[in-house]
Amino acid sequence: MTTPTVPVAPILGHVEAVELVDTGTWLASTGIFTATAEHLASAVAALECPAVRRPVLKAGHDGRFGVGEPALGYVANLRVDNDGQTLIGDYRGMPAWLTEVDDAGQSVLASAYPDRSVECEHNYRCQLGHCHPFVVHAVAWLGVERPAIGTLQSLQEMYGVVAATTASEDGQLVALTSRQEISVPQQISASANTDDVRRAYYATPDGSGWSMWIREMYVDPMELIVDDDSNGTIVRVPYEVDADGTVTFGDPQPVKVEYVAARAAGGAPAVVFASNAESRAVLATPPSPPATPVEVVPPTPKEKPVSVLSDGLRTDLGLDAEVDEATILEAAREALAERADPPVAAQLPDGTVAVDSQTWQDTVAAAAEGRQARTAQLEQHRRGVVEAAINDGRIPPARRDSWLAQLAADPGAETVLASLEKGTVPLEPIGKTGVDAVENATAASVRESEAYKNWSTS
Numbered sequence: 001m002t003t004p005t006v007p008v009a010p011i012l013g014h015v016e017a018v019e020l021v022d023t024g025t026w027l028a029s030t031g032i033f034t035a036t037a038e039h040l041a042s043a044v045a046a047l048e049c050p051a052v053r054r055p056v057l058k059a060g061h062d063g064r065f066g067v068g069e070p071a072l073g074y075v076a077n078l079r080v081d082n083d084g085q086t087l088i089g090d091y092r093g094m095p096a097w098l099t100e101v102d103d104a105g106q107s108v109l110a111s112a113y114p115d116r117s118v119e120c121e122h123n124y125r126c127q128l129g130h131c132h133p134f135v136v137h138a139v140a141w142l143g144v145e146r147p148a149i150g151t152l153q154s155l156q157e158m159y160g161v162v163a164a165t166t167a168s169e170d171g172q173l174v175a176l177t178s179r180q181e182i183s184v185p186q187q188i189s190a191s192a193n194t195d196d197v198r199r200a201y202y203a204t205p206d207g208s209g210w211s212m213w214i215r216e217m218y219v220d221p222m223e224l225i226v227d228d229d230s231n232g233t234i235v236r237v238p239y240e241v242d243a244d245g246t247v248t249f250g251d252p253q254p255v256k257v258e259y260v261a262a263r264a265a266g267g268a269p270a271v272v273f274a275s276n277a278e279s280r281a282v283l284a285t286p287p288s289p290p291a292t293p294v295e296v297v298p299p300t301p302k303e304k305p306v307s308v309l310s311d312g313l314r315t316d317l318g319l320d321a322e323v324d325e326a327t328i329l330e331a332a333r334e335a336l337a338e339r340a341d342p343p344v345a346a347q348l349p350d351g352t353v354a355v356d357s358q359t360w361q362d363t364v365a366a367a368a369e370g371r372q373a374r375t376a377q378l379e380q381h382r383r384g385v386v387e388a389a390i391n392d393g394r395i396p397p398a399r400r401d402s403w404l405a406q407l408a409a410d411p412g413a414e415t416v417l418a419s420l421e422k423g424t425v426p427l428e429p430i431g432k433t434g435v436d437a438v439e440n441a442t443a444a445s446v447r448e449s450e451a452y453k454n455w456s457t458s
Contacts, residue, residue, distance in 0.1 A: 012073075013099030015091035015109065019152040020075070020118055020139060023085045028117075028148035029061075037084040039134040043120070044078050044087075046135045051126035054078070055136045057091060060143070061117065072098075075139055087136070110155035113141035117148060129412040188219055191245030194271050197224075200247035201237070202280065213276040216269040225269075226252065229276060382407040385414055394420040 021043075025034045046052045057073040073094035081088050091099075098109040119138040125131050187193045194217055201207040201214060201224060211230035218224070224237040235252035242248075273279035314321060317331045355363075386403045389395045394417065395403060406413040 011096040012092075013094045013096040015094070015099055015155070015158075017088050018075075018091055018116070018155070018158070019086055019088050020078075020116065020136070021087040021120075022149050022151045024149070024151075026148045033148065035087075035134075037080075039122075040080050040084065040087040042133040043136050044080060046124070046132040047078060049126055049128065049130055049132065051128045051130070052124075052132065052135060053137075055089070055118070056138050057094065057141065058138055059113070059141050060145075061119065061140045072141075075136075078136070089139075106156075109141075110158070113143050114154045114156045115142040115145075115147040116140065116152070117142055117145075127416075128406065129416050130406075130410055188222075188270075189241045189243075189245070191243065192241045192247060194219075196245060197239060197241070197247050198279070201226075201239070201249060204249060206237075206252065210276075213273070213279040215273060215279070217271040219270045224249075225255070227276075379408075382414075385417065389417050389420065390425075392422040393425045394422055396425045 021035050021040060023035050023037055023040065025032060027033075047054060055075040055078070056071040057075065058069070058071060074092055075089035076092045078087065078089045080086065094109070099107050101107050117140045118136050119140060120134060120136045122134055123131055124135040188197065197217060198214060206212055207214075207226075211228055212226055213229070214224050215227045215234070216225040222239050222241070224239060226235050226237050227233075228235065234255055236255045237252050238250035240248050240250075313319075313328050313332060314323065317328065317335060319328060319331060382404055385407065386395075386400055389403070390397050390400065403413070403417060407417075
């Protein structure tokens with residue numbers, strides 16, 4: 001007999017901690033796209049809903065294979081980083097040949113698809129009727145296309161620090177692509193690190209202003225490259241760190257963008273920052289940028305303000321144009337005296353009723369009791385709906401708390417619960433038949449049984 005050939009299960013590859021979305025307003029192919037920290041948090045929270053799937057991985061947005069196109073993996077462990085400003089996830093379940101790393105630390109995935117673009121939806125309503133503010137459905141790999149969010153780290157950068165791959169316990173190939181985050185301080189001396197240098201610079205007169213921010217920090221030689229947002233210039237600031245960790249700074253020197261005059265060729269910065277806000281993240285309370293100055297235009301003085309006022313009062317009071325200002329003033333005083341001290345009822349606008357303080361307090365207390373009673377009534381109604389669904393066999397008893405929570409969060413879920421087919425969940429506990437049923441039977445129930453009534457010894 002011929003021995004059957006058993007196919008070998010393909011090894012799948014992973015890529016950890018891939019940046020997917022940065023907060024900001026971006027120009028995408030579909031138009032202006034805005035992502036906030038609240039959107040990113042909502043994308044993570046949406047995955048707790050049983051009707052929201054994990055994002056799938058695909059090659060590009062066009063869907064060239066149409067319906068039934070295979071996914072190339074999925075995104076797991078969706079989470080936020082960088083103080084909630086970046087959405088990241090782990091690529092999982094990809095063909096291993098995409099993530100295998102060569103001797104130079106590169107892979108096919110990083111070379112062919114270095115960037116990515118998310119397919120997301122605002123205010124997505126799932127099949128359970130929940131409205132999710134922001135959901136990521138898919139992550140499309142980009143090859144020649146440029147990403148809409150250009151601040152995301154390229155896979156080429158990520159794989160540039162990878163030396164090898166490793167196999168996990170389940171036999172899947174994992175690409176170790178985590179990079180050193182700029183928020184992790186590097187030690188410069190026994191008593192100071194890069195964060196200490198940043199704090200020291202931002203405490204100086206030059207660095208305390210809003211416009212000066214550290215773009216790059218070098219250790220060999222010790223110098224900062226500082227950007228001045230007020231005029232767009234860049235300066236080199238040398239610094240020293242003594243034995244007790246005290247940092248001192250030299251005079252700033254203008255440099256070119258290439259930094260040719262600042263250091264020997266080939267030197268790599270110890271820390272690089274992308275923005276003023278990112279550079280100042282080490283400070284507890286970064287200074288706010290100055291408000292845009294508003295030009296105050298003084299009003300044009302009127303030539304005869306008293307005459308204009310007088311003319312207006314003459315008209316309002318029904319006086320002749322020839323009367324003098326003394327007569328106008330006296331007529332105005334008389335008019336004000338007639339309007340003084342109106343009754344309380346006359347001071348209230350139409351439709352307003354004046355009540356004493358005790359009556360108002362009693363009304364507020366009654367309203368609070370009414371709200372409590374309504375809350376209890378709604379809770380009792382939700383419990384009744386869920387118990388009815390359990391008794392009808394639409395949901396198992398183990399889902400009682402889950403459905404109660406869904407009804408409290410979204411009353412529309414009651415329609416979904418009512419639409420479930422009855423009898424899909426067994427109502428009787430498993431095992432209450434045969435011997436168990438006999439052991440739990442009572443004498444009265446046996447006598448009333450049709451089998452007992454029709455039993456005979458013949």
